[in-house]
Every structure is written in structure tokens, then in C-alpha cells.
Amino acid sequence: NAGVTQTPKFQVLKTGQSMTLQCAQDMNHEYMSWYRQDPGMGLRLIHYSVGAGITDQGEVPNGYNVSRSTTEDFPLRLLSAAPSQTSVYFCASRIQGAHNEQFFGPGTRLTVL
Amino acid sequence: GQQLNQSPQSMFIQEGEDVSMNCTSSSIFNTWLWYKQDPGEGPVLLIALYKAGELTSNGRLTAQFGITRKDSFLNISASIPSDVGIYFCAGPNYGGSQGNLIFGKGTKLSVKP
Numbered sequence: 001n002a003g004v005t006q007t008p009k010f011q012v013l014k015t016g017q018s019m020t021l022q023c024a025q026d027m028n029h030e031y032m033s034w035y036r037q038d039p040g041m042g043l044r045l046i047h048y049s050v051g052a053g054i055t056d057q058g059e060v061p062n063g064y065n066v067s068r069s070t071t072e073d074f075p076l077r078l079l080s081a082a083p084s085q086t087s088v089y090f091c092a093s094r095i096q097g098a099h100n101e102q103f104f105g106p107g108t109r110l111t112v113l
Numbered sequence: 114g115q116q117l118n119q120s121p122q123s124m125f126i127q128e129g130e131d132v133s134m135n136c137t138s139s140s141i142f143n144t145w146l147w148y149k150q151d152p153g154e155g156p157v158l159l160i161a162l163y164k165a166g167e168l169t170s171n172g173r174l175t176a177q178f179g180i181t182r183k184d185s186f187l188n189i190s191a192s193i194p195s196d197v198g199i200y201f202c203a204g205p206n207y208g209g210s211q212g213n214l215i216f217g218k219g220t221k222l223s224v225k226p
């Protein structure tokens with residue numbers, strides 16, 4: 001099992017550009033989520049999904065879109081990047097109801113100029 | 114809303130020393146999770162706690178679920194250089210839905226050889 005994979009590892013964007021951060025898991029987990037990590041802020045939930053076709057907002061959803069067409073994939077889209085979105089982004093997955101033990105991907109480090 | 118407060122924010126210790134860190138919540142939890150994040154990587158689950166008073170070990174790491182259910186503690190004995198990283202506590206966000214996790218802001222551990 002590859003676990004949770006994320007691409008790209010690093011990305012630099014200009015303000016206003018759009019891009020998609022990819023996330024995939026091969027553990028057949030129903031629940032997937034996206035977090036951003038900023039210095040001194042810990043991990044904050046952006047969006048999450050409890051299964052294919054179902055998504056919902058987390059703590060900091062503004063400026064981000066998600067979709068979940070398959071169990072395996074959960075891409076995160078930035079429609080018009082802003083410098084405030086410079087951060088490290090982590091995707092995570094878990095079995096629904098499994099005491100919340102989540103497995104994280106390696107992260108994408110995004111810089112918006 | 115729920116908040117998790119971790120302390121200390123950072124620690125600089127000598128190799129071989131023991132380490133203690135804690136996490137407190139503004140509300141009662143029924144699950145406590147401790148994660149470690151190595152530099153440049155995603156968080157990895159170290160220990161999960163499910164019952165008040167529970168004491169669980171994972172090698173040199175020991176975590177406890179506080180009796181009040183509003184706190185948890187993580188101890189590392191005889192620290193080594195590879196213990197360097199950020200340690201996060203996490204618990205279920207009862208204010209949200211579907212069992213999302215909330216995270217503390219982390220304790221950054223540095224170990225001097």
C-alpha cells in the first residue's frame with residue numbers, strides 16, 4: 001500500500017493563478033480531508049468528505065473548492081491564488097468511525113507570490 | 114468553540130533527557146491522539162487514548178488520558194536525536210460533524226547530541 005499520496009511536493013504560483021493539489025489513497029477509506037499548516041497555527045481543516053459524492057466545509061474553506069468523484073481521490077482546487085494561501089497542505093484519510101485515527105500524506109508546500 | 118492548548122510551545126533538551134508535554138481542552142474529550150511530525154513530512158500517529166485514566170506506551174513514549182477528560186500528557190524517556198520534530202495532540206471536534214479532528218498548535222522538540 002502506498003497509503004496517502006500527494007502531488008506536487010512543491011509549487012510556486014503567482015497571485016490570481018489557479019491550480020489543483022492532488023490527493024489519493026489506496027486504503028479504501030471513506031473519510032478524506034484537507035488541512036493547511038501555518039507556523040504557530042497547527043493544522044486547520046479546510047474541507048472534508050465522508051464518501052464519494054459528499055463534501056463539506058471545515059474551519060477555513062474560503063478560496064478552496066473540493067470534489068469527491070471516487071473513493072480514492074480528493075483534489076483541492078485553488079481558483080484564484082492569493083498570498084494568504086501560502087502554506088503547507090496536508091491530505092488525510094481514515095475509516096469512517098475509526099476513533100478518528102487519521103493517516104496523513106507527505107504534504108504540498110505552496111508559495112503564492 | 115473547542116480549543117486545544119499545548120505546552121510548552123518548544124523545548125531544547127540534551128540527548129538522554131526525559132521530556133514531558135501536555136495538552137488541555139476547553140471541553141471533555143472521549144479520545145485523545147498524539148501525532149509526531151518529522152521535518153518536511155506529514156504527521157504520524159504515535160498513540161491513541163480512549164478511556165479516562167488510560168496509560169499507553171509505544172517504546173520510549175508514554176501517554177496518559179487525564180482523569181478529568183480535559184487533558185492528556187505525553188512523556189518521552191531518554192531522548193535521542195531522531196525524537197526531533199513537532200508533537201501534536203488532537204481530539205474529536207464535537208462542534209463539527211462526522212468526527213473531524215481539532216489539533217493543538219504543537220510542541221516543537223529540539224535535541225542536542
